[in-house]
Amino acid sequence: MNTKQKVVTKIESLAFEGKGVARVDGKVVFVRYAVPNDIVEIELLRNKKNFAEGKITRIVEPSPFRIEPICKHFGVCGGCSFQNIPYEVQLEWKRRFVVDAFEKIGKISNVEIKSVLPSPKIFGYRNKMEFSFGTSRWLTDEEIETQTEISTKEKQFALGFHIPERFDKVLNINYCHLQDERGNTIVNSIRNKAFELDIPAYNLRNHIGFLRNLILRFSFTTNELLLNLVTTSQVGEKEKKFLDWFKENFTSSELVDQLLVTTNDSYSPTAFGNIEILKGNGNLFEHIGEVRFRISPFAFFQVNTLQANNLVLKVIEYANAKEKIVWDMYSGAGTFSLPLAKVAKTVIGLESLESAVEDAKFNAQLNGIENAYFIAKDLHTKNILQELSKFPNPEVMIIDPPRSGIHKNLLNAIITIKPERIVYVSCNPTTQARDCQEFAKYYDLVEIQPVDMFPHTYHIESIALLVKKG
Structure with missing residues (x-):
């Protein structure tokens, strides 16, 4: 071969x-x-x-x-994997991914894995989109095959998504079906104006250029839109003219409720920096269940707000935490902690990212919740067991780690602490299965509920309920 x-x-x-x-x-x-x-x-x-x-x-x-995919960019941009498969069939395969992970990696086959909870919306479900400016536009097969004449200027400017495995190439995205319709109008408007004024995109190799990222966030609760333009400080006359247009156009636009410009001169491709608020207060607000959340410009929040409600409800059901002490590991901005605090005796949220801890504290205060406490803590340190011993022992533990799964230091500490009940939320069934294989020595794996947070992609969230043996 x-x-x-x-x-x-x-x-x-x-x-x-x-x-x-x-x-x-x-x-x-x-x-x-x-x-x-x-x-x-x-x-x-x-x-x-x-x-x-x-x-x-x-x-x-x-x-x-x-089936025929709805998006003309499907098969190139890499954002969606399954638009050419009916949604109900996508769900069947996503369940199989979870089953295969637990059988082949976790060596666990005697557990009920439920049908996938479908997303309330399968298009327009994302509350956050991050687009990149690039100096090397990806040419489509159609452009190459038809020998479409493309100028050097057109080849050297793009606003869209990075091509899979080709981080130097950016595909112009004219329409994304996963975001609010307003987002498509805004993206195309900014691309056209930047191209017209010949504004240079930031080059990741030589670190020269002005335009870096365009971030849009949407609130499904208030219907507000936050627009955040990320640039460098490399400002000349052309760039000033573009910024003047950006401010004038979008401060007066009914499409945009929160308008920001962020300056980022670091070499990191991650979007962050010093924020200037041009319109509004710079934040959005969302509801999950009865809890109101403030979402700051760069804060992490579940990208599918409507399905996040179902995810949280299932976690609350599995936790069975009425009048109990709950620990929420990798607690973020309090997505699980704060709704659980409505029924639990005490909730302690532990999170390594200090900005997320500050968001969680603010959200607790915003909702008048006084029995949830949030602490910034390195959950992967060698002495994590000693650090955790300072808190009252949990009866219930919620764990929502990154894709890499639970760090071995924390895993060993959890097994030593032995809470009565563990609710393990994961965006990666392979690492979840690996960790549950370790837990299975001390816990019964009762059932697993897959939740589709990302229609048309291969990603699947799954919630595992573990109860201590004996």
């Missing part, structure tokens, strides 16, 4: 990262944007020891599950 070789094969299934799985000469081949039961011609791109990767060059016979 050689790279650049073309073969016809059948797609057997989907892998966790959303790639189709085929077999050629007995070797597994991963194929992006393939649908189970497709018969496709693929070109082999990489041939590694245990697997290969290929791309579709021709669909010989489409799967009965294949």
